[in-house]
Amino acid sequence: MKILVTGGAGFAASNFIRQTLKKYPDYKVINLDKLTYAGNLNNLKDIEGNANYKFIKGDIADKRMVDKVMRNENIDVIINYAAETHVDRSILDPDAFIRTDVIGTYNLLEAVKEFKIGKYIQISTDEVFGSIKRGKFKEDSSFKPNSPYSASKASGDLLCRSYIKTYDLPIIITHSCNFYGPYQYPEKLIPLFITNLIENKKVPLYGDGKNVREWIYVLDHCRAIDFLLHKGKLGEVYNIGSGVEKKNIEITKLILKELGLGDERIKKVKDRAGHDWRYAVDSTKLRKLGWSAEYDFDDAIRETIRWYQNNDWWWKPIKSGEYLEYYKKQYK
Ligand code: NAD
Ligand code: TDX
Numbered sequence: 001m002k003i004l005v006t007g008g009a010g011f012a013a014s015n016f017i018r019q020t021l022k023k024y025p026d027y028k029v030i031n032l033d034k035l036t037y038a039g040n041l042n043n044l045k046d047i048e049g050n051a052n053y054k055f056i057k058g059d060i061a062d063k064r065m066v067d068k069v070m071r072n073e074n075i076d077v078i079i080n081y082a083a084e085t086h087v088d089r090s091i092l093d094p095d096a097f098i099r100t101d102v103i104g105t106y107n108l109l110e111a112v113k114e115f116k117i118g119k120y121i122q123i124s125t126d127e128v129f130g131s132i133k134r135g136k137f138k139e140d141s142s143f144k145p146n147s148p149y150s151a152s153k154a155s156g157d158l159l160c161r162s163y164i165k166t167y168d169l170p171i172i173i174t175h176s177c178n179f180y181g182p183y184q185y186p187e188k189l190i191p192l193f194i195t196n197l198i199e200n201k202k203v204p205l206y207g208d209g210k211n212v213r214e215w216i217y218v219l220d221h222c223r224a225i226d227f228l229l230h231k232g233k234l235g236e237v238y239n240i241g242s243g244v245e246k247k248n249i250e251i252t253k254l255i256l257k258e259l260g261l262g263d264e265r266i267k268k269v270k271d272r273a274g275h276d277w278r279y280a281v282d283s284t285k286l287r288k289l290g291w292s293a294e295y296d297f298d299d300a301i302r303e304t305i306r307w308y309q310n311n312d313w314w315w316k317p318i319k320s321g322e323y324l325e326y327y328k329k330q331y332k
Helices: 009-023 041-045 063-073 085-094 095-114 148-167 187-197 219-233 247-259 283-287 297-311 322-330
Strands: 002-006 028-033 053-056 077-080 119-125 171-176 179-180 203-206 210-217 239-240 245-247 266-269
Touching: 002 009, 002 063, 002 322, 009 028, 009 063, 009 077, 009 219, 028 063, 063 095, 077 095, 077 219, 085 148, 085 322, 095 119, 095 171, 119 148, 119 203, 119 219, 148 171, 171 219, 179 219, 179 297, 187 203, 187 247, 203 247, 210 219, 210 247, 210 297, 219 283, 239 283, 245 247, 247 297
Parallel strands: 002 028, 002 077, 028 053, 077 119, 119 171, 171 239, 179 210, 203 266
Antiparallel strands: 210 245
């Protein structure tokens, strides 16, 4: 099988590529990535010499680029991980989100149609459903996105839906809860807080810290995508969840405790605009098909903390340059 993974130099997709090449020695993976601030070839340093892996620098919002890859590479499956992904950046500057998450998705869907691709998996998020006080989002819950990020992802997902209904294309749409684990860009809650604490800085907790997220270890998400790649029903939508819900303050205290630090390291900062209160997905449909999350949260978060402690070669160079410009804007 020859898989085109878009956004393969990012957090989740690089973990997926590593897992896939290890598990299936006869599969080939093409990684098409624009290398934005979040794309980092260091995420794949250990596999860059693998004969079944090829990196192509390119933008999914550039139709000619996408068509060129499709013409040259004889792709069987596309997994679309590429996106602008950070809610706070979408609040400061939504432009790239519309380009990549909407136009980029559209270009890939056109390629699925034109080049008769066997399967397309859209990697999406629970954030498209908006915030929920009680209960869990189901696959057919209505979209109520509250940030330019989630609105751009929802738009891409709606295009996918329309290409299933109108053109009968072999598409699967996934909505996952929050990921955490190795190689996550240190702008997101968990890697930002771990690396700030290692650097003797404080951690900026938004509002009262009581917002709730459901958390899945990135390798469990990779397992879910692998499962859907082989057993998912075309034309279907699947939620991916772990059932593990945590308030931000709980996550913060857990990281502090693990690093032997106290609450004085928490800096309460202004709340995020339009901050969603809680996300939680009902993943019964995927579990009934035979997948379930395997990693224990307490073990996996400890493992994650250890990974950032042992791999400052990876995150220290990131926390400079453009990153600092962003933080000046974000916490001005
Ligand atoms: P990330 O921000 O770490 O990486 C995104 C990657 O996409 C980068 O390598 C970047 O260079 C690439 N990219 C961006 N624009 C591109 C373009 N126009 N063309 C080609 N490549 C481009 O992302 P992540 O956090 O690993 O998220 C991956 C996917 O999973 C996204 O689609 C995101 O919406 C979805 N998702 C993420 C989470 C989460 O908690 N991180 C949860 C649910 C869903
Ligand atoms: O500095 C911070 N302080 C803070 O309190 C940051 C960066 C976040 N937070 C809070 C905001 C959220 O309630 O922590 C929670 C998690 O924030 P993020 O890590 O930014 O994730 P979230 O907004 O939940 O979105 C994430 O999950 C869904 C990903 O970034 C998305 O790409 C994914 O679709």
